[in-house]
Amino acid sequence: MSNLITLTIDGQEISVPATKTSYDPLGKKKVEIPTTIYDAALELEKKTGKNPIPILCHREHIRPVAVCRVCMVDVGGWTLAPACYRPVEPNMKVQTAATSKRVETSVKILTQLLMADHPSPCEKQQKHGDCELEKLAKDFNVPPSPFAKPAQVKPLDDSSLVIAVDHNACILCDRCVRACNEIRDNQVIGRMGKGYKAQIAFDLNNPMGDSSCVACGECMVSCPTGALTNKSVAIKSDASGDGAKSERITADELKKLPLFEELSRPFLSFNEGSVVRRRFKKGQVICVEGKPGSTAFFIESGKVKIFLQAPLKHVKSKKGKDDQVDWGIFGLIRKFTTGLVDRAADHQDGAAAPRFIPVDAPVSLRFDNPVATLEAGDIFGEMSCMNNYPRSATVAAEEDCVCLEMHRNVLYILQRNKKSRAWLDERYRSRSIENHLRSVGLFATLFSDEAQFQHFVEQMRSRVILKQYTPGEPIFHQGDPADNFYLVRVGFVKVSQDRPGGEQVLKYIGPGGHFGEIGLLSHLPELRELAPPGVRTASCSALDHVELVQISGADFLQLAEQAPQFRERLVKIGVDTLKSNEDQRKKLDGVPLGNFLQQGLMNAQSLLVLDLEKCTRCDECTKACADSHGDITRLIREGLRFDKFLVASSCRSCLDPYCMVGCPVDSIHRRDSREMIIEDWCIGCGNCANNCPYGNINMHGFDELMPDPENPSQKKAYVQQKATMCDLCSDLDGQPSCVYACPHDAAHRMSGEEMLNLVQKGSKT
Amino acid sequence: MLIDRKNWQTHSRWCFAVVFITLASVVWFCCLRWYSGEWAGGSSPTGFAFGLIGGAIIVFECFLWVRKKYLRTWRIGRAQTWLKIHIWLGLLCLPLLVMHSGLRWGGWLSFVLMLLLIFVVASGVFGLILQNILPKRMLEEIPAETIYSQIDTLGGQLFSEADRLVSVTCGTKPLVTSAELESGPIVVGAIRTVGLVQGKSLELRPAVPIADAEALKMFFENEVASFLRRGREGNPSVADASKSAVLFQNLKTQVPPAAHDVVSAIENFCEQRRQWDTQARMHFWLHSWLLVHFPFSVALLVLMLVHMFVALKFY
Structure with a gap:
């Protein structure tokens, strides 16, 4: 951890770490950068609620370049220092414009000079009144510029469909350049020209509309003045979809809401239509678990109920329906079936002992009663919105309620905006933290009372x-x-x-x-x-x-x-x-065969390996698997080959289990033995089956009678999908049927290591 | 079931048991001949015993079908153990039942029974020999092997992809028009072979027409299309690997170098289709012996029951 440095800003003492962690522009390499005076002022602001250092070219999330110099402070030297760039030093005494006449004069002159070229009021100031330069001039009572306005007016660039460029209003702060190149990595905007002719340029000074600009809007949102403004071409989007009527909300309306009030008006105008207001009647379903979703909901008023509709059961193969032996042909044949059972009836080996199920909301649901209430001010559906995951739970209106449904672009900015972020953080601290900490397995059983x-x-x-x-x-x-x-x-x-x-x-x-x-x-x-x-x-x-x-x-x-x-x-x-990591490393270090590793075989716990010299392609293994699991096979006799062996498509407990990524309710886990397990609270969205690169997870439908979410007193018949994967027939007797039914001694279950030994042994003989 | 040097150990005790029982039975049978002056027939105690054991073995042998068809998931012994017993007891029952016949053909029923038994055992041995040869050959000769039932579907997919490649290269309409076929880049690369994942090095380039490539279209329509769709039945000229190589070499001299990788890709498709044809042929031989073995076994069982009834009735 960094050493603390104590300094004084306008007579107030503050201690900050000497360095802070940041990343190189591409975000690949972590770098330690010195804490600046402005960072210290931000820390002070947390205590006093006021930041005495103005900024124009700088923002917390971008790299400082100190080009505008309005953040100058007096640190005791014969020159002033840019607060956004100058590192803190022990016992440094900083005076800002609030306490130093010298600094105030400097800021005023700089602002006046910038205003001299600025077409005041600029487009942004005219439309929304939030040009940062003009606000700064107003805050410092900067007198009108004594200098004449430039004789030559640069032409407007309105070639882009969505962003208008006015080089006259540009103060060359480079915020758009850093936003485009460093935040978005689009590499479109740069600077061209020198001296008074310097300006921002798109690609090789092309009109913006002809450049490689992708119209992400990051530059426009970053611009402090009216140099880059939206052309009021609203994105026509309608977030409705589940029955409730949607009302489009204007930027002005959004600005009045506490969550959105600090978002820039150009951004809200630019994205008008990305937030809609929806009114739900009591009992009306807002979103359904397992269904794809790409929006988040902010509850404006009323309450909603969030719950899991899917039965909290897992798939189990058993001998006959309802544990009754099902006698088949001639009364001789006993059939295996597959059904759903809860953990009271059957406890899966290695299953987690959950008290809470994580869902895409500020609350986690209790395993014994997976229902919770969300109220005004809560946001749900963030994960679906940001990552396109299926909805993790069903949400229905507990009483008449109003929700704002928003698209990713708006949620993304809400999460990045300092004030909105603070608002959301505060909600988390005040309302969600308890539930969240309870749901973390590590803390769940930590405290005795x-x-x-x-x-x-x-x-x-x-x-x-x-x-x-x-x-x-x-x-x-x-x-x-x-x-x-x-x-x-x-x-x-x-x-x-x-x-x-x-x-x-x-x-x-x-x-x-x-x-x-x-x-x-x-x-x-x-x-x-x-x-x-x-x-x-x-x-x-x-x-x-x-x-x-x-x-x-x-x-x-x-x-x-x-x-x-x-x-x-x-x-x-x-x-x-x-x-476990060390074991894995030793295993891998000892493997000389790149191809073996490339096929991801090394970490496999139980590969279904078919010896192709013995296999007569009779498919008895596949048929036996289907017979054991309700006529749905969990293996396909096709897959990667290594030497004379075919590794059939059947769960191999990969080293890199990508199937786990994206489970909206975190119901796919690894057992201690590293084998995969699907927990009872699988909602059947199919994300894991889509993610498995080998197609080894199947979706299996089960007929279930479940309460109708819109009419809880009635039950409705559903086909509840559950994810299934090879369980090595552990539900039956632990002898994999595929191997048991192979008449040619061709099918074997073995670990990756055993297979490698077999191959190496074979190649020596 | 593969029986070779490596797994002989698992078969040896069965083999020795069968050889021992056979030799002991033959010695006993010969001793009886020496003692009584004639070969012991089915009605003699020894012949009857041979018949009883042989009949029981046949009944047991038929249960393998029930085991495999209906009792796959029953834990009544691994299928491979059943098959092993099936093979060795099947071989044992032939000498036992020959001795049961007293080395005589007998009446028409006994004659037919003996013929059926010989056919069943011979077809079983033939199947066993094929099972020892063909899987190895398939492994060696068909690196692009797929699931047998999917061959026609995959052949159709190969045709579609080849049709798309040719139509975009020649700037003409594909033989089968579909939105899917007309879009997408050209993908060129080697097919998967055993133990290697070559799909990762596929080369992708934009689909643009190449001038003077009409010969490719002609060749595709006349020689390749029907072969990819229907295999060997479609067109035998590219069904033969060496002829195909010559034809594709000639084709490359008729089209501009820019189209050579497409020609190579289609040559690869033909190679893949040839392998699937070979697979289909081998698959047929690997399983078709059952078409003889199984019905003859059922006939043998039925006639054996008739024979038992008749023999016991007139004993």
Whole structure:
């Protein structure tokens, strides 16, 4: 962790870390950058509620370049320093425009000079009154410029269908350049010309409409003035779809709502139509679990009920229907069937012991009663909206309610906007944190009584920070200093290690999961021999839009100190994880065959291997599998080949189990033995079946009578889909039927390692 | 079932048991001949015993079908154990029943029974020999092997893809018009072979017409299209690997070099289709012996029951 530096800003003392963590422009490499005076002022703002340092060319989420110089502060030298760029120093005394006449004069002159060329009021100021430069001039009472306006007016570029470019209003702050190239990585906008003729340009100074601009709008949203404005071409989109009438909301209306009030008006105008208001009558279904969704809902008024409709049961093969022996032909034949059973009737080996089921809402649902209520101010459907996951739960209006349904572009900006983010974070802290911490397996059984847990929640409430990551963005790299502990709230995180031959994925962590504990605890004697102290043993990155709850290392260690059982549990998890990783590494290091690894065979626990020298292609294995599982086969006698062996399509418990990614209710897991298991709360959306690269997960329909969500007193017949995969016939007697029924001794079950030994042995003889 | 040096150990005790029982029976049978002066017939105690054991073996042998057809998931012994017993007891029942006949053809029923038994055992042995040869050949000769029942469907897909490649290369309409066929890039690459994942190195390039490639269209329509659709029945000229190589080499001299990779891709398709034809042929031989073995076995069982009834009635 960085050393703290204490400095004084306008007489107020503040301590900040000497460095902060950032990433290189491509987001690949983590870098430590010095904390600036402006960062310190932001920290101070959290206490005082006011930031005395104005900015124009800088924003917290972009790299500082210090080109506009309006953030100048007096640090005691003979020149002023740009606060957005100048690193903090111990005992530094900073005076801002609020306390220093010299700084105030400087800011005024700079603003006046910028205003001299600015077509005041610019397009943005005229339409929405939020030109940052003109606001700055007003805030500092900048007198009108004594300089003449430029004689030559640059022509307007209205070649783009959606964005109008007025070079006259551009102050060359480069925010659009950094937004386009560094945030969006589109590499379209740059600078051209020198001196007074300098201006922004698209590609090789093409008109914007003829350039490679993808009209993402990032530059327009970033622009502080009217240089880049929307052309009021609203995206015609209608978020309705489930029966309730939708009302389009204008940007002006949205600006009046507390959640949206800090969003830039150009952005809201640009995206008008991306937010619609929908009114639902009591009992009306808003969204249905398992159905695809691409919008999020903000509850404006009223209450909604969120629940799981799918029966909390898992698929089980059994001998005859309803456990009655089903006698077939001539009264001789006993048939196997497949049905749904709950965990009271049948406990699956290695099944998790859940108390909560994570869903795409601020609450997690209790396993014993998967129903919860959301109220005004809550947002649900974020994961579906950001990552296009199927809806994780059914939502129906508990009373007449009004929801705002929004598309991804709006939610994305809401999550990035400082004020909206703060609003959402506050909602999380005040309303969701307790439920979330309860749903995290690590904390669920940590405290013996409710009072202890409540104390823990109160401790955490002010300490957690919500962090967002975009797809592919690194969270930390292997070898980085360990500074925080993370809980996954939305999305999936990939955990991998750099190994000779490339990156090796260790696991994926979804909602309700946690990571980062090993690096923080590696100084403990139990872990010291297994991991280097204080550094990350693996890299973590966001697979999709991820929201993490970050707990600082200090708070985490304090918690571990206070609760010995927590510490013990974490140490056990850490030791198990590190040993398992080490085993895997040893296994892989000993494998000389690239192709074997390429086919992902090494980590397989139980491959169905067919010896093609013996196999007569009679398909008895497939037929036996179908016979054992209600006439639906869970294997296909086709797949990758290695030497004389065919590895049939049947779940192989991959090293990189991509099927786990995207399960909206986190119902597909690995057992301790690394085999996959589908838990009772599978909602049958089919995401895992789509994700499995080998087609080894099948969807199996079961007839079920379930309450009608629109009329709970009545039951309706449904075909409930459940995901199924090879269970090695563990429900029957543990002898895989495919192998048992092979008459030619061609079908065998073996681990990847055993198969490799077999191949190597065969090649020697 | 493969019986070779590697797995002989699992068969050896069955083999020794069968040989031992056969030799013991033959010795006993010869001793009786020496003692009584004639070969023991079916009505003699020894002959009757041979008949009883042989008949029981035949009944058991027929149960393999029930086991495989209806009792796949029953835990009554692994199917391979059943098949192993089926093979060795099947071989044992022939000498036992020959001795049961007293080395005489007998009446028409006994004669037919003996003929059926010989056919059944011979067809079984023939099937066993094929099972020892053909899977290995399939492994070696058909790297593009697929599921047998999917061959026609996949052949249709190959034809569609080839049709699309040719039509976009020649700038003409495909033989079969569909929106799907007219769009998409050209994908060129090697087919999968055993142990290698070559699909990853497929080459992709935009689908643009190439001038002076009409010869490709002609060749495709005349020689390739029907072969890809119907296999060997369609057109034998590209069904033969060496002839096909010459034809495609000639074709490359008639089209511009830019179209060569498309020609190679279609040559690959033909090679794949040839392999599937070979697979279909081998698959037929691998399973068609059952067309003799199974009905003859059923006939043998039925006639054996008749024979038992008649024999016991007039004993």
